[in-house]
Amino acid sequence: xxxxxxxxxxxxxNKKEQVEQMFDTISGNYDSLNRxxxxxxxxxxxxxxxxMVVDREPKSILDIATGTGDLAIQFAENSKTAEVVGLDISxxxxxxxxxxxxxxxxxxxxxxxxxxxxxLPFSESSFDAITVSFGIRNFENLETGLSExxxxxxxxxxxxxxxxxxxxxxxxxxxxxxxxxxxxxxxGKIFSKDKVAYNYLSESASVFPHGNALNNILxxxxxxxxxxxxxxxxxATIYSATK
Numbered sequence: 435x436x437x438x439x440x441x442x443x444x445x446x447x448n449k450k451e452q453v454e455q456m457f458d459t460i461s462g463n464y465d466s467l468n469r470x471x472x473x474x475x476x477x478x479x480x481x482x483x484x485x486m487v488v489d490r491e492p493k494s495i496l497d498i499a500t501g502t503g504d505l506a507i508q509f510a511e512n513s514k515t516a517e518v519v520g521l522d523i524s525x526x527x528x529x530x531x532x533x534x535x536x537x538x539x540x541x542x543x544x545x546x547x548x549x550x551x552x553x554l555p556f557s558e559s560s561f562d563a564i565t566v567s568f569g570i571r572n573f574e575n576l577e578t579g580l581s582e583x584x585x586x587x588x589x590x591x592x593x594x595x596x597x598x599x600x601x602x603x604x605x606x607x608x609x610x611x612x613x614x615x616x617x618x619x620x621x622g623k624i625f626s627k628d629k630v631a632y633n634y635l636s637e638s639a640s641v642f643p644h645g646n647a648l649n650n651i652l653x654x655x656x657x658x659x660x661x662x663x664x665x666x667x668x669x670a671t672i673y674s675a676t677k
Contacts, residue, residue, distance in 0.1 A: 439641060441634035449574040450523065450550070456634065457501070458526035465502055465530075467621070476568075479665050480505055482672060483565060483596050488512045490592050492562030496521065498551045498583065499569020503531025503544070510543040519561075520546045521554070552579045559588045567596040571642040580655045587677045593657060594674050599644035601668035615640075644671055 440449045441456045460467070468476050487495060487509065493516055497506040500520030510518045522528050528546050535541050549555050551566075552575055564587050573579035587593055601607045618636050643651060645662055648671075652660045657675035664671050 439634065439638040449572075450552075453572045453574075454523045457522075457524035461502065461524065461526035461530050464527065465504070475666050475670070479596055479670050479672065480508065480567065482665070483567065483594050484508050484512055486594055486672075486674060487563045487565060487592060488516075490563060492516050492592070494561045494563070495519070496556075496561040496564045496586070498554075498564065498566045499523075499572065500531060500546065501527045501567075501569070503528075503534055503546060505565060505567050506531070506544050506546070507534060507540060510540050516562075518544045520544060521549050521551065522546070523548065523550060552582055554582045554586050556586045558585050559591075560586045561591060562588055563592045563594070565594045565596070568598065570595050570597050571638050576643075576651065577655065580652065580657075584655050584657060584677060589677050591677050592674065593652075593676065594672065595648075596670065596672050597642070597644065597648075598639040599664065599668055599671040600640060601664075602645075603668070606667040606669070648673060 441452045495509050495516050495518045497520045500506045500522045503520050506518050506520035531546050649660045652675050660675045662671050662673045
């Protein structure tokens with residue numbers, strides 16, 4: 435399975451650099467486009483992730499590939515005591531995230547930092563909970579990134595992934611390919627300055643390991659209690675694991 439799809443086919447930059455460039459470009463429209471492309475379902479999926487994490491009453495939460503910070507901010511809103519860190523490689527996305535908390539009571543509760551998810555700037559066993567929402571497939575080296583997450587997660591801590599996946603059953607599987615390959619890139623081109631970004635997002639989603647394939651990779655890294663729960667006919671999946 436071809437995992438390492440890159441946004442810009444003719445670019446001399448590596449995948450990590452290309453992903454940073456792409457998200458810098460689309461950062462201004464990212465939130466609204468997410469709502470349109472997912473038909474609003476992404477908010478429902480995120481609420482489930484928030485409940486899974488907050489129910490564990492973590493004191494520290496790391497949201498990797500935080501983007502414009504929606505999930506990190508909602509963690510802070512729903513967990514009154516947790517310290518929340520949102521991490522992303524794109525300064526463009528982070529600038530949008532910081533504007534959301536500026537001049538609010540959450541300004542000191544959520545910290546946004548620019549860093550590489552495959553070389554996390556934290557010591558071992560730093561966080562009670564770690565999440566990645568629609569960002570794990572953008573890792574240049576998946577196992578390196580997952581190993582870093584395992585390293586900084588506390589023993590007994592919770593790791594949750596929310597990621598797109600491919601439905602397995604008719605007619606959802608056929609409808610998924612029509613939508614992601616035909617309709618979604620057109621929507622992206624209409625509303626985004628980057629004409630290739632949403633081609634990449636649909637292509638990378640279709641080839642990224644999901645379901646049991648990703649479960650097995652998590653287990654290989656050392657995670658235990660690995661589970662996956664398909665959402666909305668399988669167009670997305672929530673994965674959970676512990677250390």
